[in-house]
Amino acid sequence: MQQLKQQVFDANMDLPRYGLVTFTWGNVSAIDRERGRVAIKPSGVAYDVMRPEDMVVVDLDGNVIDGKWNPSSDTATHLALYRRYPSLGGVVHTHSTHATAWAQAGLAIPALGTTHADYFFGDIPCTRALTEEEVQGEYELNTGKVIIETIGEHEPLHTPGIVVWQHGPFAWGKSAHDAVHNAVVMEEVAKMAWIARGINPQLQPIDSYLMNKHYQRKHGPNAYYGQK
Amino acid sequence: MQQLKQQVFDANMDLPRYGLVTFTWGNVSAIDRERGRVAIKPSGVAYDVMRPEDMVVVDLDGNVIDGKWNPSSDTATHLALYRRYPSLGGVVHTHSTHATAWAQAGLAIPALGTTHADYFFGDIPCTRALTEEEVQGEYELNTGKVIIETIGEHEPLHTPGIVVWQHGPFAWGKSAHDAVHNAVVMEEVAKMAWIARGINPQLQPIDSYLMNKHYQRKHGPNAYYGQK
Amino acid sequence: MQQLKQQVFDANMDLPRYGLVTFTWGNVSAIDRERGRVAIKPSGVAYDVMRPEDMVVVDLDGNVIDGKWNPSSDTATHLALYRRYPSLGGVVHTHSTHATAWAQAGLAIPALGTTHADYFFGDIPCTRALTEEEVQGEYELNTGKVIIETIGEHEPLHTPGIVVWQHGPFAWGKSAHDAVHNAVVMEEVAKMAWIARGINPQLQPIDSYLMNKHYQRKHGPNAYYGQK
Amino acid sequence: MQQLKQQVFDANMDLPRYGLVTFTWGNVSAIDRERGRVAIKPSGVAYDVMRPEDMVVVDLDGNVIDGKWNPSSDTATHLALYRRYPSLGGVVHTHSTHATAWAQAGLAIPALGTTHADYFFGDIPCTRALTEEEVQGEYELNTGKVIIETIGEHEPLHTPGIVVWQHGPFAWGKSAHDAVHNAVVMEEVAKMAWIARGINPQLQPIDSYLMNKHYQRKHGPNAYYGQK
Numbered sequence: 056m057q058q059l060k061q062q063v064f065d066a067n068m069d070l071p072r073y074g075l076v077t078f079t080w081g082n083v084s085a086i087d088r089e090r091g092r093v094a095i096k097p098s099g100v101a102y103d104v105m106r107p108e109d110m111v112v113v114d115l116d117g118n119v120i121d122g123k124w125n126p127s128s129d130t131a132t133h134l135a136l137y138r139r140y141p142s143l144g145g146v147v148h149t150h151s152t153h154a155t156a157w158a159q160a161g162l163a164i165p166a167l168g169t170t171h172a173d174y175f176f177g178d179i180p181c182t183r184a185l186t187e188e189e190v191q192g193e194y195e196l197n198t199g200k201v202i203i204e205t206i207g208e209h210e211p212l213h214t215p216g217i218v219v220w221q222h223g224p225f226a227w228g229k230s231a232h233d234a235v236h237n238a239v240v241m242e243e244v245a246k247m248a249w250i251a252r253g254i255n256p257q258l259q260p261i262d263s264y265l266m267n268k269h270y271q272r273k274h275g276p277n278a279y280y281g282q283k
Numbered sequence: 284m285q286q287l288k289q290q291v292f293d294a295n296m297d298l299p300r301y302g303l304v305t306f307t308w309g310n311v312s313a314i315d316r317e318r319g320r321v322a323i324k325p326s327g328v329a330y331d332v333m334r335p336e337d338m339v340v341v342d343l344d345g346n347v348i349d350g351k352w353n354p355s356s357d358t359a360t361h362l363a364l365y366r367r368y369p370s371l372g373g374v375v376h377t378h379s380t381h382a383t384a385w386a387q388a389g390l391a392i393p394a395l396g397t398t399h400a401d402y403f404f405g406d407i408p409c410t411r412a413l414t415e416e417e418v419q420g421e422y423e424l425n426t427g428k429v430i431i432e433t434i435g436e437h438e439p440l441h442t443p444g445i446v447v448w449q450h451g452p453f454a455w456g457k458s459a460h461d462a463v464h465n466a467v468v469m470e471e472v473a474k475m476a477w478i479a480r481g482i483n484p485q486l487q488p489i490d491s492y493l494m495n496k497h498y499q500r501k502h503g504p505n506a507y508y509g510q511k
Numbered sequence: 512m513q514q515l516k517q518q519v520f521d522a523n524m525d526l527p528r529y530g531l532v533t534f535t536w537g538n539v540s541a542i543d544r545e546r547g548r549v550a551i552k553p554s555g556v557a558y559d560v561m562r563p564e565d566m567v568v569v570d571l572d573g574n575v576i577d578g579k580w581n582p583s584s585d586t587a588t589h590l591a592l593y594r595r596y597p598s599l600g601g602v603v604h605t606h607s608t609h610a611t612a613w614a615q616a617g618l619a620i621p622a623l624g625t626t627h628a629d630y631f632f633g634d635i636p637c638t639r640a641l642t643e644e645e646v647q648g649e650y651e652l653n654t655g656k657v658i659i660e661t662i663g664e665h666e667p668l669h670t671p672g673i674v675v676w677q678h679g680p681f682a683w684g685k686s687a688h689d690a691v692h693n694a695v696v697m698e699e700v701a702k703m704a705w706i707a708r709g710i711n712p713q714l715q716p717i718d719s720y721l722m723n724k725h726y727q728r729k730h731g732p733n734a735y736y737g738q739k
Numbered sequence: 740m741q742q743l744k745q746q747v748f749d750a751n752m753d754l755p756r757y758g759l760v761t762f763t764w765g766n767v768s769a770i771d772r773e774r775g776r777v778a779i780k781p782s783g784v785a786y787d788v789m790r791p792e793d794m795v796v797v798d799l800d801g802n803v804i805d806g807k808w809n810p811s812s813d814t815a816t817h818l819a820l821y822r823r824y825p826s827l828g829g830v831v832h833t834h835s836t837h838a839t840a841w842a843q844a845g846l847a848i849p850a851l852g853t854t855h856a857d858y859f860f861g862d863i864p865c866t867r868a869l870t871e872e873e874v875q876g877e878y879e880l881n882t883g884k885v886i887i888e889t890i891g892e893h894e895p896l897h898t899p900g901i902v903v904w905q906h907g908p909f910a911w912g913k914s915a916h917d918a919v920h921n922a923v924v925m926e927e928v929a930k931m932a933w934i935a936r937g938i939n940p941q942l943q944p945i946d947s948y949l950m951n952k953h954y955q956r957k958h959g960p961n962a963y964y965g966q967k
């Protein structure tokens with residue numbers, strides 16, 4: 056359990072390092088699938104005083120198993136994703152500037168180039184708006200549900216992120232570290248897409264064969280990027 | 284009084300730390316309501332040489348009670364706000380880039396997402412232009428008056444900031460620290476709103492029930508963000 | 512002479528500190544009016560190896576009086592300005608991002624708010640294009656001449672900067688330090704003006720009485736900003 | 740060979756220093772023309788753990804001569820450029836934000852000012868899209884071929900960079916160090932051109948005689964910028 060808390064702590068500390076958060080506006084979790092335990096950032100604790108032992112451990116129903124703090128207020132969203140998609144090892148939520156701007160614009164972040172295709176297979180979708188009932192009910196759980204409704208039966212690791220309507224980005228990966236890595240990429244491609252469309256409003260989405268090539272050379276069965 | 288000066292000093296030093304000021308373009312004050320004393324940054328003193336004892340203490344009429352420097356040239360604006368709104372504990376003025384751009388555009392910073400709603404209930408308003416008489420008269424006092432005219436009977440802590448027409452942002456809070464915190468948020472949501480509208484000029488303002496939810500989960504009677 | 516070289520060195524080192532230069536794309540000079548000597552950055556020397564003794568001293572005709580390096584290739588522009596305007600104590604040229612973008616756009620940086628008016632009285636003008644003859648002749652001298660043609664009989668310290676058509680910004684002041692200070696402000700107001708016009712293409716220039724007020728409270732005979 | 744590896748290592752480490760790369764998204768190579776050896780960054784190795792001895796040495800056909808890692812997945816692109824253009828000493832590929840945005844926009848980076856003309860003679864071209872066959876075949880080699888098709892018989896050092904359609908920038912120079920230098924300039928002029936066109940969509944390209952003048956004063960037979 057210490058190892059899980061350390062991983063989650065490290066991944067949370069990467070958020071300010073990569074410029075993804077202001078104040079406490081972000082949270083990362085990771086799951087230990089064997090034990091059914093999720094470690095997550097405590098709610099509203101500042102990054103510069105946070106320690107590994109401050110991470111909160113909950114079960115998949117949200118019961119606090121270990122830790123003296125309240126878990127992140129977004130915990131129910133994380134848990135919904137872990138319950139639905141067994142491939143997820145880590146989940147992250149931020150309000151990073153450019154990805155959040157796409158959420159506020161209510162639009163998917165379009166796949167415009169190989170930078171995007173190296174990590175995300177196709178557009179990074181934007182959820183529908185939650186209804187008034189969904190917001191006034193179990194809001195954080197319903198946020199998870201609307202993400203799941205958008206992803207549906209697709210493998211979430213193929214497009215490891217989403218923007219929630221008028222809210223901001225969620226990303227995920229095989230681990231907490233991977234999830235943050237993907238959140239960094241999402242912020243960068245969100246910025247590039249904003250600028251590229253400003254330069255040429257009539258630009259084309261990336262050619263599908265080029266998208267395939269780049270995604271597969273990094274993530275496919277015959278991937279040849281990086282070291283074996 | 285030392286404590287008040289230290290708080291105001293610390294809050295002023297946060298302005299360059301958060302990238303809100305160039306040179307000396309900003310000032311923070313705080314009030315001790317019991318004694319009727321306001322500590323504020325001295326005018327035109329550089330941040331890298333400023334010390335806690337350089338803070339100037341004035342009464343609510345602007346008379347210097349303690350300190351060897353001239354108080355900030357914007358002191359009369361701060362005092363007008365403290366006299367009118369008893370809930371204010373700290374006030375800050377900056378020329379932060381994106382919030383100032385909205386002031387120059389002459390437009391309210393629209394509430395477009397939950398990042399905004401977590402701190403500001405509704406649009407961050409833009410004042411009307413001061414008249415020639417108001418500018419040539421007691422300019423800084425009149426700046427305070429036009430802010431008050433815009434806020435009116437609303438509780439200022441619910442939307443803790445404003446942009447003054449063709450000038451720049453003012454923010455406030457329960458303390459000097461809170462005021463600066465809100466100024467950081469205002470700058471960030473000003474940047475996000477600029478980008479979001481560039482991406483989608485037809486975007487919608489945040490759904491009112493989503494705005495309510497986010498504001499209340501952080502600031503309402505049943506707030507559940509953070510630790511108890 | 513050592514003092515002048517030290518001042519010019521310090522002011523040049525402020526360029527990377529304030530993010531105004533990439534590589535060696537900037538130069539600052541200062542003049543000793545009594546002796547008729549100008550110290551200026553050597554041409555093409557990197558900031559991280561430059562020392563005070565590397566500054567080059569020239570007379571007002573450009574003859575090297577002291578120093579082992581070639582003076583900045585823009586020296587003739589600096590000298591033209593010193594010869595024409597006796598109030599100038601320091602001159603700086605950079606390719607800072609946003610001010611250069613206005614030069615490339617071929618437009619004056621419009622006076623849109625008090626941040627601008629605190630330092631620049633009115634728009635920061637853009638010169639006309641140099642003719643082919645002017646470019647193929649004494650190019651750097653002619654750059655100085657087209658700046659002078661644009662300023663004309665106005666006191667250059669009232670609007671201490673300009674953008675040269677398709678080239679970039681020059682700024683000046685009572686000293687090398689003041690010149691760099693004004694170049695930092697120019698870059699910041701250039702950025703704000705770009706963003707503000709993106710937010711509201713129909714925005715108004717700053718009200719003339721507000722511009723007067725802000726310029727005069729800092730620079731007029733009854734200035735009350737800062738300390739006595 | 741150690742010297743070549745050290746040069747390539749140093750040049751690769753300049754990429755994060757100048758803000759051109761996120762994670763491992765960039766690679767620099769250099770060639771020893773006498774021996775026909777190219778040193779290049781290993782694929783997917785993080786900058787903060789990379790050492791000079793991790794550089795991989797290949798021959799001009801891509802056979803690994805020295806090194807325990809896989810060479811960059813873009814090696815075939817670099818080699819194609821070295822084989823075709825004997826003047827090239829170093830090549831760099833990044834996904835720097837603004838240059839990549841122009842690639843995604845599918846447009847050449849237009850020559851709009853002297854900052855551009857000091858290094859690039861004319862627009863920085865954008866390649867055509869690769870065909871499906873080219874992408875599914877020897878993709879990285881074909882990327883090199885489409886760059887070569889775009890440059891044609893021009894001397895590549897006169898316009899030392901290109902953006903590849905929907906992908907990103909490649910730059911080059913007489914050495915690895917020069918190549919990175921040019922990549923930094925390309926990113927900066929890509930940013931300036933985006934902003935300048937946002938300010939004035941009807942702006943003019945740089946006057947041809949001004950472009951000639953600036954390019955020649957730095958790179959022509961009678962260059963007078965810098966030191967002899």
